[in-house]
Amino acid sequence: MKFSVNWLREFVDLPKNPEEIADLLTRAGVETENIEMRGAQIDNVIVSQITASSRHPNADRLTVCEVDDATGTRRQIVCGATNYKVGDKVPLALPGAKLPDGTEIRKSKLRGVESEGMLCSPIELGLGDDASGLLILSPDAKIGTPISDLFPSDTILDVEITPNRGDLLSHFGLAREIAALTGKKLNSTPRESKIAIKKTDVTISATRECPFFSARKIDNVKVGPSPQWLRTKIESVGIRSINNIVDISNFVMLELGQPTHAFDADKLKGDINVRLARSGEKILALDGKTYSLKPDNLVVADQERAVGIAGVMGGEETGVTASTRNILLEAAYFLPASIRRTARNLNLPSDASYRFERGVDPEMILRTSQRVSDLIREIAQGKPDKDTAVAGGLPANPPDVSLSYTKCNQVLGTVVEQESVDAILERFGLGKTESKNGDATWRIPSYRRDLQRDVDLIEEVVRAFGADKISGTDRSRFTTSSPADRLHDIESALRARLVARGLSEVRTSKLIPRNAPAFSENAMALQNPLSEDHVALRPSLLSGLIGVLERNLRAGAERVALFELGRVFVPPDAREERRAGFLVWGKIVSEPHWRTPDQGPLGFFDLKGAVESAFPEKLSFKGSRHPNLSIAAEIYANDQFIGIAGQLSSSSLKIDARGGVFVAELSLDLPIRGLGSTATFREFGKFPAVTRDIAMIVPDTLSHEEMWKVIFEPKESLLEKVALFDRVVGKEAEQLFGPGKNSVAFRLTYRDKNRTLTNEEVTVAHAKIRERLKRELGVTLRE
């Protein structure tokens, strides 16, 4: 909420420097977010009156005005605004004036027409953000008066009021807080007066939602523009002036915190009744919109229909207009939860609902009514009835709260003397009613319903005592690691492996856009998205990775190798699952280099290698089909399906990626053996190994896995490992070996744990394998 420092000063003495006020509040938990200097301390800007206006002969958007500047001669000004009418009083910058933005005003010709100055908008004078048109001054402003007399300099504090402190949503309320924090006395409090009440003319049907309602008739008001002082005050904190009655109501709300509403009494049909809305009941509100009400919405009604959405907004039909003669002034207490529900359901937050839903001070209601009545009498010449009609009863004062001084010290972890605790709480308006055995019972002021239990009082103590006076202590302790710790460490190790492998980690949004790339099918949609960019929960990491690829392709990347570890939300019920996603595209090395000439593009086996290198367990890849993939494989760990890999089909991409894009996605929730386990030592061969190669011509339909199984799976006792080290395929193979043939070469390593192998032993073992290949696979061995 915005506060005027000038206004606050009417209630309490403040430090000269606004920064000091801001700092004081901020340190007490009332954060000042912005400090703005206001006021029109500009020479040569005066009040003028527009006496005539005509169209500019050479420009459609401009008008030529004649203004009275109190010198006796009319001044001609070219003006671009359209929000004025002849007779309005507006600020006139005379030649020689220098505006806050540095503009210097001179006599000049605009499109061939002489202009002897400039008529100003609020923003041009540094009076707020309004740039929509001229600043229309009050009719009572005296022509020729320097504008600085009308807008004395002021400082506006933008203060964040936390939801528990509805009592600070007024200038009086904030001043009372400052007084408590500084130990100063309030200069004035809203006038106590004996208010005559009558228990007629108003009834409450919904007593739970509306415990108390008051209405005061004020006759013969003269509705019109507000005097300049009133406009300046409300406009300084961002409220637009409407007419004197509405302005007074707003002014008093900003002053005392209690919203009020004025009805046009002549448009009300019979007595007021506060009740819940009828099913299907509609109301045209002051914002010009019609709202359909539900039976849990509280309304202020006359005998025929709802005339206001209680605590939220008045009705248009019974609102104050220029022709209003008699008004009925409402001041009430509404159940905060009811107001909040209504404002939220109707999506209609207002300054009034904001205050009612945080709870207004019951003791301020009739005083506010009185204050508004007094001002209407002074400003709009209204005649308030002697009696105010009331129904219901004011909510009881909040219950007493007891506090143990020992507990206070325990919670704070420091010693605050009893006397200091008492002094602090008393300054905040609490009163000690009882004290024994280190416990004190405190009476809570009517405006502090947030103080409900001992910890609330302890917070008041720390706010005033100062959190900086409590020294930090060391309470470290031993803690056993949790499953989450182990999972974290596994993922950290995975990341380290993949980064070393040359993949960059990305973190994409878990909220995906309406037109997300492939792999976003069947995503759980949000019920209430805010923008088209975040409408559903990602069902796969690949959708985000493709988005990252597209962005980097547009930025001219040569090599994109990515991985992401994170949660996905698996359709249909958005079950959360942790996954690892991979994407590779582009060159094997991103920059050309003299040691490593162009090594061609990244391909499926670079992807497969990256995936394999991340997991200690041997993964197997089986050919498969997938709607988004042109080459597709299923990944298995220990015969359990854990994910997919493949090449993106071109229709899965919105952008042309030469050479193919390869992706993989694996579940990290499934038990993948070896991840995070502790390695143990295995004896390695001390005796030398012998290697022998096998080269063979094979049908191009024969898979590596089939060959590997024939070589390795019978487990020759001396065979240690097998590696494919050469492969000739395609056209070259066809030329050399005939159609449908490939050539492959394996290197076999033989070793015995206990001794050096003889040549003869190896030859025997090797011959067995060669025989098996010929017999079982029908391959042609090359010598």
Place this chain on the structure above:
Amino acid sequence: MTHPLEQLRDEALREIESAPGEKALEAVRIKYLGKSGSVSAWGEQMKTLSNEERPVVGKLLNEVRNAVTAAIDTRNAQFRLQKESGALAKIDISLPGTPHELGTLHPLTQMWERSIEIFRRMGFALADGPDIEDEWHCFDALNTPPEHPARNEQDTFYLPDGRLLRTHTSTVQIRAMQAAPPPIRVIAPGAAYRRDELDATHSPQFHQIEGLYVDENVSVADLKGALEFFMRELFGAGTAVQFRPHYFPFTEPSLEVYVKSKALKGGERWIEVAGSGVVHPAVFEALNKARGDNAYDPEKWSGYAFGLGMDRLAMILFDIPDIRLFAQNDLRFLRQFA
């Protein structure tokens, strides 16, 4: 008078010194130490010496042989080094080194890892909870009942089935306390969601580390000690930390944490980095009700809780101007944090 062996030694050393190359040196070695070399010949002569002379000459012969051998080794090493460095002299050592395509860790991950590492040193274990939550864990259990002004359904993403995306990681406080009785000392890194428009400082998905410590007599002083330690470890020993009273429904008192550090750009002003406070007894009461016991007796146990904004901390620490850069994953951005 010098012994002839000593003369022989001096001669050999001179020749070794003046040998122009490895071949010449080998010739010298053969001349003196070879099977029929002149030093070796003295070995034969030993047999002819008297019993008195033999040990004296024998000792001298050994010394001479060692000296010559050592001199040859030294000279040889000189030749080898000359040769090797001669070859190296032809190499342009200013050529660029062989590159390695090293990947990068996302700056948010790095921020998380750094933070977790510090908290682990302070004795915190990790805890976890789901992103999709129910209203009880997100609001009710955290002392934010329906119609509470701080219960911002407007700012909450809902799923069609009524579940929601957690608006803070404080939900994990509740999950951790449901799962185990006190004492409890956990941190929970994770994502949270709010219906905010995406701009330079707001994102509908953001990242936090939640912390919770429940034990006997946990106080504001303990909370301050923990977060002061953390902030100084993260931002440097010279970091000033300030705690300002604030309001959160689930802590009382509540404190916002600000830091100021000359090590940071713009470090001359206070920057908000965390929300924190002493766990509200109403939170314990809600938990006891859900647990069906009195494990979290507010008269016996107290606790502190905090939430750190990871995006914000990373932006401060790495001087990143725009939160949107995190989710864009432009490689030119990511590589800066390799």
